[in-house]
Amino acid sequence: MIEGAPLELLGVGKSFLVDGSEIQALANVSFSVAPGEFVSIVGPSGCGKSTLLRLVAGLEFPDTGEVLFDRTRVAGPSLRRGIVFQDHRLFPWLTVEANVAVGLLKSAGPEEQKRDIACRFIALVGLEGFENAYPHQLSGGMAQRAAIARSLAARPQILLLDEPLGALDSLTRGQMQAELLRIWQHEAVTMLMVTHDAAEAVFLSDRIVVMDRKPGRVRDIVDVGLAKPRDRHDPGVVALTEQLIDRLETAVR
Amino acid sequence: MMRGTARSQVDWRSLALPAACVLLWVAASATGWWNPNILVPPKQLAAGFIDATRNIDFWLAAGSSVMRLGIGWMIGSLAGVLLGIIAGCSPLAERFVAPSLNSVRQVALFAWIPLLTAWFGDGDTAKVILIAVAAFFPAALNTEIGCREAPAALIEVGRVFEFSYLARVRRIVLPSARPSIAAGLQIALTSAWIGTIGAEYLIDQGDGLGVFLASARMDNRMDVVLVCIVALGLIGYLLSTLLRVSFAKGAPLRGAVLADD
Numbered sequence: 018m019i020e021g022a023p024l025e026l027l028g029v030g031k032s033f034l035v036d037g038s039e040i041q042a043l044a045n046v047s048f049s050v051a052p053g054e055f056v057s058i059v060g061p062s063g064c065g066k067s068t069l070l071r072l073v074a075g076l077e078f079p080d081t082g083e084v085l086f087d088r089t090r091v092a093g094p095s096l097r098r099g100i101v102f103q104d105h106r107l108f109p110w111l112t113v114e115a116n117v118a119v120g121l122l123k124s125a126g127p128e129e130q131k132r133d134i135a136c137r138f139i140a141l142v143g144l145e146g147f148e149n150a151y152p153h154q155l156s157g158g159m160a161q162r163a164a165i166a167r168s169l170a171a172r173p174q175i176l177l178l179d180e181p182l183g184a185l186d187s188l189t190r191g192q193m194q195a196e197l198l199r200i201w202q203h204e205a206v207t208m209l210m211v212t213h214d215a216a217e218a219v220f221l222s223d224r225i226v227v228m229d230r231k232p233g234r235v236r237d238i239v240d241v242g243l244a245k246p247r248d249r250h251d252p253g254v255v256a257l258t259e260q261l262i263d264r265l266e267t268a269v270r
Numbered sequence: 271m272m273r274g275t276a277r278s279q280v281d282w283r284s285l286a287l288p289a290a291c292v293l294l295w296v297a298a299s300a301t302g303w304w305n306p307n308i309l310v311p312p313k314q315l316a317a318g319f320i321d322a323t324r325n326i327d328f329w330l331a332a333g334s335s336v337m338r339l340g341i342g343w344m345i346g347s348l349a350g351v352l353l354g355i356i357a358g359c360s361p362l363a364e365r366f367v368a369p370s371l372n373s374v375r376q377v378a379l380f381a382w383i384p385l386l387t388a389w390f391g392d393g394d395t396a397k398v399i400l401i402a403v404a405a406f407f408p409a410a411l412n413t414e415i416g417c418r419e420a421p422a423a424l425i426e427v428g429r430v431f432e433f434s435y436l437a438r439v440r441r442i443v444l445p446s447a448r449p450s451i452a453a454g455l456q457i458a459l460t461s462a463w464i465g466t467i468g469a470e471y472l473i474d475q476g477d478g479l480g481v482f483l484a485s486a487r488m489d490n491r492m493d494v495v496l497v498c499i500v501a502l503g504l505i506g507y508l509l510s511t512l513l514r515v516s517f518a519k520g521a522p523l524r525g526a527v528l529a530d531d
Contacts (some may be wrong), residue, residue, distance in 0.1 A: 076426060094429045106427050110445045119441075123432055171431065 021052030021207060022097070022174045024073065030081035030232075031068055036043055041232035042068045045082070048226055050175070054206045057218035058226045061265060065233025067210040070177050073209065074100045086175070096123060101172030103180045105164040106154040113139060113163045114148040120170030121153030138166040141200060146216055158189040162196070169204060178210035182217065191249075196218055198246060215261040219254055220247055227264055237264065310493045318493035322501075328417050331482040332501060335466055336509070338394065338478060342401025343462040349402070350409025357410070358417025358447065359439055369416075375407050379461075380468050392475040397466070404465030405458035412454025416447030452517045459513055463506045474510070479505075 029046040032039050034131055042065040049268075050056045058066045058107055071077045072084050075094040082090040088096060107116045117135040126129070142162035152160055161181055178197075182190045194217055201221075203210050212218050218225045219241060227237040239261065247254050292312075298304045299311035310318070322328045357364045357371075382400055390396040420443045428438040444451075470480025479498055486494035 065359070074430065076429065093433060096432055100430055102423070104423065106423050108424065108427075108445065119427075119431055122437065207503070 024050040025085040057222040060228030062226040064230035070204035090109035099168035100177040105160040175207040335478040346402030346405030350406040354410040354413025358414040361449025397469040405462040408457035420446035
């Protein structure tokens, strides 16, 4: 068992005002993520999965219920909870290395050491040789790798991933899923990922939280229980993926 | 950054209009269609240019105008950028200063001259202040807009990485606003150059191209007047190009991001 901080959501509810009327985005959402676990949240669009992640990141706050990280209520953003957005959100005026170093701004130590750390994470995501490139010179997949490196450089205990591969083509996506798995194993960091891709969730996750919409709520939590790394063509993986897709389709109806 | 190679070549079509004007001018002078005392013939203008380049007073006048422009532009731009940053970063400050700024901005630039000369006399102080006022507003406005429109998505990145308020301004807001600030400084320079010549011409004391222009008009030397106008255009164009090139050189802003805050 890896030592670390558990994440717990207890009866979380959140609503927004849209054009004067209140929209319930999340209702009574409860689940927990153990240290070192890889958990995915899947659900139809509009089920509040991104909102859920923003609550865990501390970018927004629940109306009801509690988000507890390391048994403490989440009161705002923290370097202990990193987040990778769907759009990479790199600073366009900084090189890849300087962007990754943004994750190290708050950490102590001499500049030389920070450079080394930044370069180590650039290597970890497979971007060696692109240290001096600017974001506009990178492909979508490469930019997303740099964004992951930036978040990891801050040494978070949990990494929140908001459809990080959603904007990528299917080939790059497959490669990035394998990379993500490798990074998760290598860094032993807890990961909570939002995705709408059932196969991606089954390939990567220990557990999958299936959500319903209107209002967004937990419908099911699936224990994957297959050894990693998984073969996408393994009958168990395929069967579970199909089962998941069926559940998602009934959730939409 | 990698574009712009094609743009450095002159597009000959842009010269068609000036060429047509010159042709018309040559024709009008040659046929005696227009009074040569009002519209100087090309030959006389060419002679005037040669005279001017030999005239040390002309160069001194141009030099002191550019000097005045530089000082006034720097003071006005600096004040404008600072106020723009404050107003652009703080909605509260914006609410305090924006209405006043927008009202004062409506006052025609040269309407300040009677007030400024009454307060500061006919010397350089009043002129430099007027030039600074001319530079101030474009610098302040563009800076404020640039800062206010820093992308919310990037501001959020700053929150996620626990940036302090100052770090957010320095590392996210200012770099985002940089193109807008550069444009503001560019417009401020043009505006300040207009202010420089206007102040010199209207106050009509001391030295400078504006004074040179005013006395040429008094002496009824239309050739000198035209030489001055061409010189004003050329100097303005040169300074503006110089500024643009120096901004482009420093384009990829590389802050020492590895440093601690």
